[in-house]
Amino acid sequence: MLETGQPAPDFTLPAPDGGAPFQLSALRGRHVVLYFYPKDDTPGCTTQACGFRDQYEEFLDLGAEVVGVSSDSAASHAQFAQKHRLPFPLLADTGGAVRKRYEVPRALLGLLPGRVTFVIDKEGIIRYIFNSLSGAADHVANTKAVLKKL
Numbered sequence: 001m002l003e004t005g006q007p008a009p010d011f012t013l014p015a016p017d018g019g020a021p022f023q024l025s026a027l028r029g030r031h032v033v034l035y036f037y038p039k040d041d042t043p044g045c046t047t048q049a050c051g052f053r054d055q056y057e058e059f060l061d062l063g064a065e066v067v068g069v070s071s072d073s074a075a076s077h078a079q080f081a082q083k084h085r086l087p088f089p090l091l092a093d094t095g096g097a098v099r100k101r102y103e104v105p106r107a108l109l110g111l112l113p114g115r116v117t118f119v120i121d122k123e124g125i126i127r128y129i130f131n132s133l134s135g136a137a138d139h140v141a142n143t144k145a146v147l148k149k150l
Helices: 043-054 056-061 074-083 097-101 136-149
Strands: 031-036 064-070 090-092 116-120 126-131
Touching: 031 043, 031 136, 043 056, 043 064, 043 136, 056 064, 056 136, 074 090, 116 136, 126 136
Parallel strands: 031 064, 064 090
Antiparallel strands: 031 116, 116 126
16 A cells, blocks of 8 residues: 555546546645545445535645545435535546555455545645544544644
8 A cells, every 4th residue: 555655646537527627636735635435325434424524614724625536436426425415526436546546455355445545735745544444433533633733
């Protein structure tokens, strides 16, 4: 897996709203919380997404943007985001290329996509990595604590 101190791999994925493609490097100058999650509308993923939603203003105040990535389709992301009023983008990595570039491991004997959160600083350097399938709520608390120190 990638390590802290390394540059975050840049990537481009279709925009969730059908507009211009999302490119990570376009957020340079802001901190980024980039989280990979297994599947829309499952209990752990909903807990994690709603945790980021509920504290989203605090993340913005810390100079960070939140971005979620899974292999679900853009249509699935749109339904999930609308249902839970998510104010941040969910990106469809349907082929898994971005997950592979970030070396996100599979979980549960390789049966499920992993849940890994990266904190990327304003210069595009990875400052924190948290890998936990079962600790969905911890992803939110841990990343906020890291951002307060940057």
